[in-house]
Each structure stands twice: as C-alpha cells, then as structure tokens.
Amino acid sequence: MSRTATFxxxxxxxxxxxxxxxxxxxxxxxxxxxxxRGDQQRAGQLACARHVATLTATKxxxxxxxxxxxxTRLPLGRTLLALGLDATSHYAxxxxxxxxxxxxxxxxxxxxxxxxxxxGRDDNPSLGTGxxxxxxAAHTACLWVAALIIASGQELLPDGTT
Numbered sequence: 001m002s003r004t005a006t007f008x009x010x011x012x013x014x015x016x017x018x019x020x021x022x023x024x025x026x027x028x029x030x031x032x033x034x035x036x037r038g039d040q041q042r043a044g045q046l047a048c049a050r051h052v053a054t055l056t057a058t059k060x061x062x063x064x065x066x067x068x069x070x071x072t073r074l075p076l077g078r079t080l081l082a083l084g085l086d087a088t089s090h091y092a093x094x095x096x097x098x099x100x101x102x103x104x105x106x107x108x109x110x111x112x113x114x115x116x117x118x119x120g121r122d123d124n125p126s127l128g129t130g131x132x133x134x135x136x137a138a139h140t141a142c143l144w145v146a147a148l149i150i151a152s153g154q155e156l157l158p159d160g161t162t
Contacts, residue, residue, distance in 0.1 A: 078153030
C-alpha cells in the first residue's frame with residue numbers, strides 16, 4: 001500500500017475510533033467530571049486520564065484491525081509516537097479550561113460560549129455548543145497529524161508497495 005493510501009486508511013481508522021471512543025466508550029461520569037477544577041481538579045484529572053486511556057485503546061484496536069484488513073504494515077515506533085501525541089493532546093483539550101483559554105487567545109471566546117447556559121438562566125445545554133465544535137475540530141486536527149506521522153514512517157519496497 002502506498003504512503004498516500006496508508007495515510008487515508010489510517011486517518012479514516014483514527015477518525016472512526018475517535019468518534020466511537022469519545023461518544024460510546026467514554027462513560028457519563030468521565031464526560032461530566034473530566035473538566036473539574038478547584039476542589040474537583042484531582043477528580044477531573046483522573047476522569048480525563050481514564051477517558052484518554054480507553055479512547056487510546058479503542059484507536060489502537062481499530063488501527064490494528066484496519067492494518068490486518070488492508071494488509072498494511074504500520075511502523076510500530078511511529079504508530080506508538082502518534083498514539084502518544086494524540087493521547088496527550090486529547091487530554092489537554094478535554095480538561096476544558098485549556099481549550100477555553102486557547103479559544104480566548106485566538107478570538108474564538110464568543111464562539112466557544114455558543115449554546116452554553118447563560119448565567120442565572122436554566123438553559124438547556126446540548127451537543128450543539130461552540131465548545132463542542134471547537135473540541136471536535138481540535139481533536140480532528142490532531143488525528144490528521146497522527147495519521148501523517150504513521151504514514152511518513154512506512155517503509156516502501158522499490159516498487160512502492162509495503
């Protein structure tokens with residue numbers, strides 16, 4: 001398989017695994033707790049770490065299945081590096097205050113606040129918030145980088161195959 005095909009298959013696998021891991025594998029408690037600050041900081045850190053561990057395991061499993069089905073040899077070192085960098089970025093993004101600070105510094109604070117409950121109001125929060133959109137966009141960008149790292153380390157035979 002060419003590097004281009006490996007990149008495409010790897011990115012598709014990582015994206016699918018991300019969706020499953022972020023929405024189906026993550027527990028309700030992890031989702032509600034992972035951003036904890038102040039007296040909830042330690043609980044937030046642990047919840048986020050547990051979420052990232054199960055998410056990364058999901059990505060590793062989906063990558064392995066994809067490699068078998070597509071008969072692609074993924075470079076172990078680069079695959080582990082990519083999964084490690086993705087896990088680290090996912091943890092940083094999912095602690096929430098980091099993404100909020102980044103949105104503020106890049107002029108996206110108003111977008112980040114879209115759909116969130118207003119102070120003093122009993123608004124109904126939904127998945128359709130600006131924070132969620134920026135969260136998923138940041139994760140997708142990191143998945144793209146991870147796929148590039150994996151595909152760039154693939155050794156090609158003289159005929160361009162692996």
